[in-house]
Amino acid sequence: MKHWLFKTAICLTASSVVPLLAQTPAAQPPSAKPETYAQTVTADDLRKHLTILAADDMEGRETGTRGQKKAAEYIAGQFSALGLKAVVPGADGKTSYMQPFTLYKKTWGDFYVKSGGKQFTYLKDFLTNGLIALPQETNYETVFVNYGIVDDKFNDYVNLDVKGKAVVMLDGEPKNADGTSAVTNSAEPSRWGKPDSWRYRAQVAKDKGAAQVFIISAANADEFKRLLTERAALQQRFNRLSLKAGQENVGTVGTFMISTEMAAALLGKKAAQLTKAIEQIKSKGMSTVGKLAGTVAVKAERKDENVQTENVMGFVEGTDKKDEVVIVSSHYDHIGISPDGQINNGANDDGSGTVSVLELAQAFAKAKAEGNGPRRSMLFLTVVGEEKGLLGSEYYTDFSPVLPLANTVCDLNIDMVGRVDNLHENKSPKDNYIYVIGSDKLSSDLHRISENANSQYTQMELDYKYNDPKDPERIYYRSDHYNFAKHKIPIIFYFNGLHADYHRPTDDIEKMDFNLAEKTARLVFYTAWEVANREERLKVDSNKQ
Structure with a gap:
């Protein structure tokens, strides 16, 4: 980890970096209201993180490039400053936030x-x-x-x-x-x-x-x-x-x-x-x-041609159900620099999901620091190689799962949030929706929890358009959650839709709707909170296409 980048991570803001204090595990659900920690997920903090991750000096974060590795250092620095555990085993016996692996070009x-x-x-x-x-x-x-x-x-x-x-x-x-x-x-x-x-x-x-x-x-x-x-x-x-x-x-x-x-x-x-x-x-x-x-x-x-790259992850250990893990994921890579020299900053794809993961990591770290940590463990997983074919998540699930897949309760995946698509542009309000994909495909429990969390806390329009098995865009198969779903691990994919700037140099931070991104991240938080703290593990009782 580069020293200067770690300093940047620590100095970002007091609200976006919360030290994790050692706590004695509790054997009962947290007593605090989840709103206490959901409110730490803010549009301002999302903007601050994305200003860094979607900046030109990240060079479009293409897998295997200098910009991608710089982004990885930033994310790892944030996890470290938050006090999240490093759980990737290294050859030297130490653990790391980075999961290195080799791709072949x-x-x-x-x-x-x-x-x-x-x-x-x-x-x-x-x-x-x-x-x-x-x-x-x-x-x-x-x-x-x-x-x-x-x-x-x-x-x-x-x-x-x-x-x-x-x-x-x-x-x-x-x-x-x-x-x-x-x-x-x-x-x-x-x-x-x-x-x-x-x-x-x-x-x-x-x-x-x-x-x-x-x-x-x-x-x-x-x-x-x-x-x-x-x-x-x-x-x-x-x-x-x-x-x-x-x-x-x-x-x-x-x-x-x-x-x-x-x-x-x-x-x-x-x-x-x-x-x-x-x-x-x-x-x-x-x-x-x-x-x-x-x-x-x-x-x-x-x-x-060998390409060295890395997933980045941070861990919040649970209490009485700590052997079970809830994953919150995003991909932090993008498509890099175009042949004409223009940088594709990928603010929405998927800088938006990655900064949401950082904010959710902060919220759960703060809860644990105050004695209200989750019963189940939480893994905040940012993967690389999504734009090359979901390769980072495939490496995690199929080659080297850091935590056993058998103990993985679900994956809540955030990809391209905080932009209003054409189908909602003329609605009022236009910035109060989210496409929910896959919530019912493997677990009726997860679908019900998602619906209840929204009904009780966020009151967004949950749009299931892309959950249709006949969806011609096949969105369900196009982000990292799918590598968990194929292992029969329940998932939800949160998505705000496609837009004219998709995979273009114009996907910049100025076009982000951070209030929409905040609402979405809070919905993910409430869903994760319930899944992590309920008595029963999610049932896998469905197998929908």
């Missing part, structure tokens, strides 16, 4: 296509849809298959053996003279004429035994260059990370999006010749299936 080594005396490079000359792992340069014959369609009306593979070959095909579908689809004979395109048609073409080619699939993009030269630039930016922004080293479970058959110029090289033609042939196919319906052919060599090498 999947990167490309040599990835090229050679043909016609030219070498073409990934993201400079071509794209891939999906992954391919081909560590050794491999040679193939190429064959042209028009649009690569197999349908009731068209079959571009008739009398053509493509087994073990690289097929080259056009994107889109044949058209009638009036511009309508020749497949449907209407203005409505067939599945071969839609943006995701590459999936069908690739699958048909693979089913026919093709070894590689090259699709000639319908985009003109300038548009294709733009696509290459955009894909390169996306790859830099969303690097694939994994908890496991080694090759991914991907095949050796790739689906490549290429330009007409590159296709000409693959088919042993000049670009002008291929362009003319393509125009004849499109305007006159002439087939050149199997008549254009050449050779190609492909190498697609995948490598692992």
Whole structure:
């Protein structure tokens, strides 16, 4: 832990840092009213914490980066100053607030296509849809298959053996003279004429035994260059990370999006010749299936780059039921710096949840210091790698749970709170709602406690829109609570909805509604208080999707 950051944590404010005094465990519920401690969760303190965590010097908190580690130090410093216990065992026999682990970044080594005396490079000359792992340069014959369609009306593979070959095909579908689809004979395109048609073409080619699939993009030269630039930016922004080293479970058959110029090289033609042939196919319906052919060599090498990162957690020990634990969680990582240099501060996603966890840790620490500590233990868990695929929470649940999952009563997960979404913008009041997701999926007890806590204390609109198993956004599966739910641990996911600044540099603190964030955090507190102090452990009596 860096000394200067620890000082920052201690000096933040008297109201946001409360020393934890040693107490003798009690064997009965706290005598104090929960409002006493819920009131310590304030909009002002949430703002103060978020001003630090969502500042430019945190550099967007991308997993494995300097900014993420700086944020981890800040959170650990807060837990230490509050007097929370460090419970992560270390190799030196000491405990820590940090749970370090290694992620593996999947990167490309040599990835090229050679043909016609030219070498073409990934993201400079071509794209891939999906992954391919081909560590050794491999040679193939190429064959042209028009649009690569197999349908009731068209079959571009008739009398053509493509087994073990690289097929080259056009994107889109044949058209009638009036511009309508020749497949449907209407203005409505067939599945071969839609943006995701590459999936069908690739699958048909693979089913026919093709070894590689090259699709000639319908985009003109300038548009294709733009696509290459955009894909390169996306790859830099969303690097694939994994908890496991080694090759991914991907095949050796790739689906490549290429330009007409590159296709000409693959088919042993000049670009002008291929362009003319393509125009004849499109305007006159002439087939050149199997008549254009050449050779190609492909190498697609995948490598692992180690990325060191860490979850951060603090522990408040319970009294007579201390072996059982209630988890309050958030993710503190975000998506870092965009290729154009703009910082994605992630104030709402999920700085808002993380500062809520800090405030709730303070409230329970204060309760314990005053002899009103929870009967069950509390773990305040801030995880990393959520933006890379819920990796930090997966590491905790599936690889190294610091506290036994069998003793984990529930997880209350806070992600993206304190922003009003479009669905509530015109309501009055607009800032008195929260999406409650998953409360009833595993435990009727937890759902009832959540409803009662809100009815008695916060009186917010509990919106269950995203709790619907038919939710097209599949929000239930998109935050860290899910890694607990899959282990049959009851969860609630608190969420204020999506907005125009989601995953953009404009997700800044100025757009936060801290009164809404305060209400939400207090609802989480009241729910956690009841779960931690009730006589009976939550029943797991449901298994809803």
